[in-house]
Amino acid sequence: xxxxxxxxxxxxxxxxxxxxxxxxxxxxxxxKKEHDGPLGGDFDLHAEDxxxxxxxxxxxESEMQRLALGMLMKKSGCREEDIGAIFAxxxxxxxxxxxxGLLDAKIPYFGLYGACSTMAEGLxxxxxxxxxxxxxKAAAVCSSHFCSAERQFRFPIEYGGQRTxxxxxxxxxxxxxxxxxxxxxxxxxxxxxxxxxxxxxTDAANMGAAMAPAAVDTLSRYFASSxxxxxxxxxxxxxxLGQVGHDITSDLLLSMGYDVRRVYNDCGLLIYSSESxxxxxxxxxxxxxxxxxxxxxxxxxxxxxxxxxxxxxxGALMSPTSVQQGLPIAGIxxxxxxxxxxxxxxxxxxx
Amino acid sequence: xxxxxxxxxxxxxxxxxxxxxxxxxxxxxxxKKEHDGPLGGDFDLHAEDxxxxxxxxxxxESEMQRLALGMLMKKSGCREEDIGAIFAxxxxxxxxxxxxGLLDAKIPYFGLYGACSTMAEGLxxxxxxxxxxxxxKAAAVCSSHFCSAERQFRFPIEYGGQRTxxxxxxxxxxxxxxxxxxxxxxxxxxxxxxxxxxxxxTDAANMGAAMAPAAVDTLSRYFASSxxxxxxxxxxxxxxLGQVGHDITSDLLLSMGYDVRRVYNDCGLLIYSSESxxxxxxxxxxxxxxxxxxxxxxxxxxxxxxxxxxxxxxGALMSPTSVQQGLPIAGIxxxxxxxxxxxxxxxxxxx
Numbered sequence: 001x002x003x004x005x006x007x008x009x010x011x012x013x014x015x016x017x018x019x020x021x022x023x024x025x026x027x028x029x030x031x032k033k034e035h036d037g038p039l040g041g042d043f044d045l046h047a048e049d050x051x052x053x054x055x056x057x058x059x060x061e062s063e064m065q066r067l068a069l070g071m072l073m074k075k076s077g078c079r080e081e082d083i084g085a086i087f088a089x090x091x092x093x094x095x096x097x098x099x100x101g102l103l104d105a106k107i108p109y110f111g112l113y114g115a116c117s118t119m120a121e122g123l124x125x126x127x128x129x130x131x132x133x134x135x136x137k138a139a140a141v142c143s144s145h146f147c148s149a150e151r152q153f154r155f156p157i158e159y160g161g162q163r164t165x166x167x168x169x170x171x172x173x174x175x176x177x178x179x180x181x182x183x184x185x186x187x188x189x190x191x192x193x194x195x196x197x198x199x200x201x202t203d204a205a206n207m208g209a210a211m212a213p214a215a216v217d218t219l220s221r222y223f224a225s226s227x228x229x230x231x232x233x234x235x236x237x238x239x240x241l242g243q244v245g246h247d248i249t250s251d252l253l254l255s256m257g258y259d260v261r262r263v264y265n266d267c268g269l270l271i272y273s274s275e276s277x278x279x280x281x282x283x284x285x286x287x288x289x290x291x292x293x294x295x296x297x298x299x300x301x302x303x304x305x306x307x308x309x310x311x312x313x314x315g316a317l318m319s320p321t322s323v324q325q326g327l328p329i330a331g332i333x334x335x336x337x338x339x340x341x342x343x344x345x346x347x348x349x350x351x
Numbered sequence: 352x353x354x355x356x357x358x359x360x361x362x363x364x365x366x367x368x369x370x371x372x373x374x375x376x377x378x379x380x381x382x383k384k385e386h387d388g389p390l391g392g393d394f395d396l397h398a399e400d401x402x403x404x405x406x407x408x409x410x411x412e413s414e415m416q417r418l419a420l421g422m423l424m425k426k427s428g429c430r431e432e433d434i435g436a437i438f439a440x441x442x443x444x445x446x447x448x449x450x451x452g453l454l455d456a457k458i459p460y461f462g463l464y465g466a467c468s469t470m471a472e473g474l475x476x477x478x479x480x481x482x483x484x485x486x487x488k489a490a491a492v493c494s495s496h497f498c499s500a501e502r503q504f505r506f507p508i509e510y511g512g513q514r515t516x517x518x519x520x521x522x523x524x525x526x527x528x529x530x531x532x533x534x535x536x537x538x539x540x541x542x543x544x545x546x547x548x549x550x551x552x553t554d555a556a557n558m559g560a561a562m563a564p565a566a567v568d569t570l571s572r573y574f575a576s577s578x579x580x581x582x583x584x585x586x587x588x589x590x591x592l593g594q595v596g597h598d599i600t601s602d603l604l605l606s607m608g609y610d611v612r613r614v615y616n617d618c619g620l621l622i623y624s625s626e627s628x629x630x631x632x633x634x635x636x637x638x639x640x641x642x643x644x645x646x647x648x649x650x651x652x653x654x655x656x657x658x659x660x661x662x663x664x665x666g667a668l669m670s671p672t673s674v675q676q677g678l679p680i681a682g683i684x685x686x687x688x689x690x691x692x693x694x695x696x697x698x699x700x701x702x
Binding site for chain 1: 366407409410435436440442443444445446447450451453454457458459460461462463464465466472476479480482483484485486503544545546547549666668669670671672673676678681683
């Protein structure tokens with residue numbers, strides 16, 4: 001398998017949504033560590049023991065998705081029959097966190113696997129289908145759980161394995177958003193779906209380095225195609241690159257002429273305290289970008305602090321089997337532009 | 352977790368595509384057993400040893416996806432940069448069959464997990480996004496491989512375990528379709544996304560029974576909402592219910608007043624010979640409906656034999672972990688209507 005070269009030749013256009021949907025409601029559910037972190041006050045619900053009343057970690061993860069959807073419907077006043085489709089995914093084998101968590105909701109269900117980029121992937125698809133007039137409302141939900149992820153991807157938690165400095169901590173949390181054809185913002189105005197990029201990283205304890213090239217690829221394509229400067233945004237945030245991937249992304253973009261340093265952050269750096277919580281390189285998992293978006297970020301659109309941002313979900317496309325078989329880890333990064341105002345002029349066509 | 356009751360109350364509408372996209376090209380790649388079966392002559396490529404030149408079954412599955420996409424591009428004359436998005440999935444943990452198989456293609460990538468319904472899910476999303484004007488072309492690809500599935504979901508193949516009569520055989524194969532905004536058909540005119548349904552089946556060797564209620568739910572909602580009689584179709588085909596699920600579906604629909612018996616078949620019954628190949632209840636896996644659609648069925652649209660059909664991808668939403676933890680197996684069924692002619696009058700709105 002040959003390594004992909006990075007694609008920044010503008011050969012894939014930004015998809016502009018002619019009738020941008022409103023993010024009508026959002027909800028977040030987290031575990032104890034996430035609640036104890038610097039964003040703790042931004043989340044809707046948390047559990048003190050990460051079990052959410054369940055007898056397995058997998059059921060606890062599903063329960064978080066159920067709670068995140070329930071909270072979303074409560075906040076928006078929507079009933080199940082109002083929601084045309086739900087896009088959902090997680091990191092568990094065969095995505096059972098989502099399929100069991102949302103089983104009782106009688107809503108048409110699209111299962112996704114975007115690794116840790118799933119919230120951005122679901123947000124993209126829900127926005128495109130609502131914007132295209134197919135549904136008046138659609139939801140996106142995703143989750144991760146530290147304990148279900150550890151035993152599936154690494155070691156049983158009882159083993160107490162030592163973690164490397166580049167390792168990240170899987171966020172225990174679920175986030176949900178509701179897209180609606182009516183409403184007064186914030187709007188999803190543009191999306192740029194990611195292209196898989198792999199640069200030869202084989203260390204499964206260094207996902208940040210594996211995913212950073214994909215973030216750089218997507219962001220550089222966005223800046224090159226749109227002609228928009230990074231400084232025009234209040235925030236550019238990647239999903240879960242952690243400290244290592246954040247720094248690689250910032251440096252590589254700078255070397256390409258895009259200085260994002262003033263506005264760039266990573267959900268994996270925001271969610272835990274690097275001083276009081278020793279999480280090594282930062283947070284990761286589908287729940288990382290999902291809860292930071294659906295807790296912290298969208299609240300700041302509601303209070304007027306943010307007006308214009310790029311949300312870049314990042315995922316590592318690998319499995320324990322692929323790593324054991326010596327395959328390199330590819331990354332993908334899906335970009336969603338969220339704006340408080342509807343664009344007055346929607347120039348350019350779609351890809 | 353309470354059992355879902357079957358939903359046939361028309362509370363979710365059929366999504367009609369105002370500008371139906373054309374299925375511009377299709378391709379299929381299969382293993383030896385599938386090539387030896389009754390549809391053998393319909394497939395584009397096959398390997399005599401199911402390895403496709405690779406040293407692991409997982410890499411062989413990825414190679415089938417790579418070949419299916421390559422054949423699709425060759426047949427359609429499209430280059431990578433012509434394709435706005437690719438929707439792909441498979442049954443492997445973290446969907447690595449797709450992510451590694453399509454890694455070299457520099458095409459925006461949406462990862463899906465719809466279990467064995469993935470071809471229908473990808474076809475739906477590609478059709479909706481091309482029909483919505485977001486992309487001029489989009490592709491859907493998916494695969495399964497008997498040997499990678501057996502060792503992941505059941506036993507290593509070297510174990511030689513006895514199979515029960517209700518067990519199905521995972522198809523070794525990959526299929527791909529290209530949707531295009533221009534072309535003269537066959538068209539994807541309507542889709543009906545599935546709702547998860549579980550009726551308490553916990554036997555992982557009886558997937559047909561677990562998925563049949565979802566097929567019945569989707570088909571009965573379709574007939575009730577559209578007012579179209581089953582006899583108006585040349586073919587109604589489910590993905591991989593096998594003999595057990597096929598008979599349950601046919602009987603339950605009849606009890607609800609929908610007699611599909613004249614036109615109803617299942618890809619899992621079509622792909623293998625029940626006389627000369629002992630595959631127990633029939634074929635299954637993402638590759639089952641994908642190869643039957645992209646080999647057998649679409650060829651018969653091209654030669655004029657079929658003019659109007661319902662393709663219903665069926666998936667079982669479970670994992671070995673969920674089965675070990677005693678959770679029941681839910682099913683989902685996504686419906687896609689394919690017609691040789693563009694509808695002259697597109698009545699009704701979207702959901």
